[in-house]
Amino acid sequence: APSFNWEDPLNHKSLLTEDEIAIGETAERYCQEQLFPRVLQAYRDEHYDPKILEEMGDLGLLGATIEGYGCAGVSSVASGLITRAVERVDSGYRSGMSVQSSLVMGPINDFGTAEQKERFLPGMAKGKIIGAFGLTEPNHGSDPGSMETVARPHPTKEGVYLLSGSKTWITNSPIADVLVVWAKLQETGKIRGFLVERSACPPGTLETPQIKNKTGLRASITGMIQLDNCPVPKENMFPEIEGLKGPFTCLNSARFGIAFGMMGALEDCLARARTYALERKQFKGNPLAKYQLVQKKLAEAATDVAYGTLAAIQVGRLKDEGKATPEMISMIKRQNCDRTLYHARTLQEIFGGNAVSDEYHIGRVVANLYVTQTYEGQSDIHSLILGRAITGVQAFV
Ligand code: TGC
Numbered sequence: 001a002p003s004f005n006w007e008d009p010l011n012h013k014s015l016l017t018e019d020e021i022a023i024g025e026t027a028e029r030y031c032q033e034q035l036f037p038r039v040l041q042a043y044r045d046e047h048y049d050p051k052i053l054e055e056m057g058d059l060g061l062l063g064a065t066i067e068g069y070g071c072a073g074v075s076s077v078a079s080g081l082i083t084r085a086v087e088r089v090d091s092g093y094r095s096g097m098s099v100q101s102s103l104v105m106g107p108i109n110d111f112g113t114a115e116q117k118e119r120f121l122p123g124m125a126k127g128k129i130i131g132a133f134g135l136t137e138p139n140h141g142s143d144p145g146s147m148e149t150v151a152r153p154h155p156t157k158e159g160v161y162l163l164s165g166s167k168t169w170i171t172n173s174p175i176a177d178v179l180v181v182w183a184k185l186q187e188t189g190k191i192r193g194f195l196v197e198r199s200a201c202p203p204g205t206l207e208t209p210q211i212k213n214k215t216g217l218r219a220s221i222t223g224m225i226q227l228d229n230c231p232v233p234k235e236n237m238f239p240e241i242e243g244l245k246g247p248f249t250c251l252n253s254a255r256f257g258i259a260f261g262m263m264g265a266l267e268d269c270l271a272r273a274r275t276y277a278l279e280r281k282q283f284k285g286n287p288l289a290k291y292q293l294v295q296k297k298l299a300e301a302a303t304d305v306a307y308g309t310l311a312a313i314q315v316g317r318l319k320d321e322g323k324a325t326p327e328m329i330s331m332i333k334r335q336n337c338d339r340t341l342y343h344a345r346t347l348q349e350i351f352g353g354n355a356v357s358d359e360y361h362i363g364r365v366v367a368n369l370y371v372t373q374t375y376e377g378q379s380d381i382h383s384l385i386l387g388r389a390i391t392g393v394q395a396f397v
């Protein structure tokens, strides 16, 4: 007779291929053996070791859905299992990987010229070239269409643009070798994507100061991108993609990765809270796990892990069949981030005062989850995307 497995209540594993299971297990092993032992110190020190990307590259975890260029060419579900494994350790590590894979390698693969792909993708797949994605600006976050960063034709050099403007809250920017910068062409007012190579920028035209003293995502490095008449050759512009469709197409993949990744974070909180509840005794030697209010917290979290995982797998399958819509991705990004943040905060209560010690991990996870709910479209923005799709009326402006 089938038995209930609290770690996979609705048996999502039965929906995975053997390859996907093997990829997920490889990622889990690396994350638990190599990443987890470093995360506490990295978080305390607000330090991100760029070697992590090389390690992930060696395992084929970067740009994993891309075919060729040294990438693994796996399914979207397999890539989701990778983000889930990484996010089980820390959302900041998943962020560094998502930006590299979905937000930089993704658009180069989707929109780049053959030359751009050859130049960047093999090195990025190995984690030897690090990428960043600059969309958000100090005055335009949820509304990137109003961006002020501009690309003007160079007054004397044919085929060169001068980029000016600033981007903020940019994952990996202080350590990036190549930065995808979205800017409006002065000639047309249309948004275009540029590959800004740090090594090619004259002094003073590109600065990427780190944003320090963050209250979440401290194991990831975040910064600004400040461009002051930074010359970028036309060969470094994505040739055809124009308008918000460019950055948003990359965001569809990254948001899918977050939705799947959230399940790793929530599974980790659930497993830790369960173990703690079984070990900690209060009132006549009873474990906390005996109390109904505690059991309800665990039951609700396990339910949302099961539902959220099934939804992510379904959207991943549709994505590979070319049948996923942006609204489906908004739905799972919003729901999985919101439910994971809610449950992490609730499960944290089971640890009582000990939750305040970082050795118990859950406090770090809760702080990270504020960020995952905020970036790549804050949850209320995804509500409005869904509201627009349901009613036909947009409520942004
Ligand atoms: P709207 O009129 O809705 O759309 C403008 C054009 O874009 C197209 N489009 C999409 N295309 C593909 N995929 C999507 N998801 C798309 N969403 C929109 C749309 O079809 C249209 O094309 P066209 O040809 O008709 O021009 O534009 P709007 O200005 O009204 O947008 C509103 C809104 C709220 C949907 C949008 O601005 C939004 O999503 N805001 C949230 C901003 C955001 O997500 N920023 C993310 C920054 S990157 C980041 O956070 C990385 S963190 C990484 C990490 O560390 O893990």
Ligand code: FAD
Binding pocket: 099, 133, 134, 135, 136, 140, 141, 142, 143, 168, 169, 170, 171, 172, 217, 222, 371, 374, 375, 376, 377, 378, 379, 380, 381, 384, 395, 396, 397
């Ligand atoms: P705002 O747009 O000012 O929004 C503030 C609040 O108002 C939100 O709750 C929002 O939902 C709400 N709001 C806004 N407009 C409306 C409306 N019309 N109706 C109802 N509510 C509304 N960006 C990048 O480009 N690249 C990166 O790599 C990147 N990494 C990040 C890493 C970290 C650690 C963080 C914190 C952010 C990162 N971001 C990145 C930026 C992130 O995408 C933005 O913070 C996010 O899009 C929200 O923009 P904002 O912070 O300007 O908030």
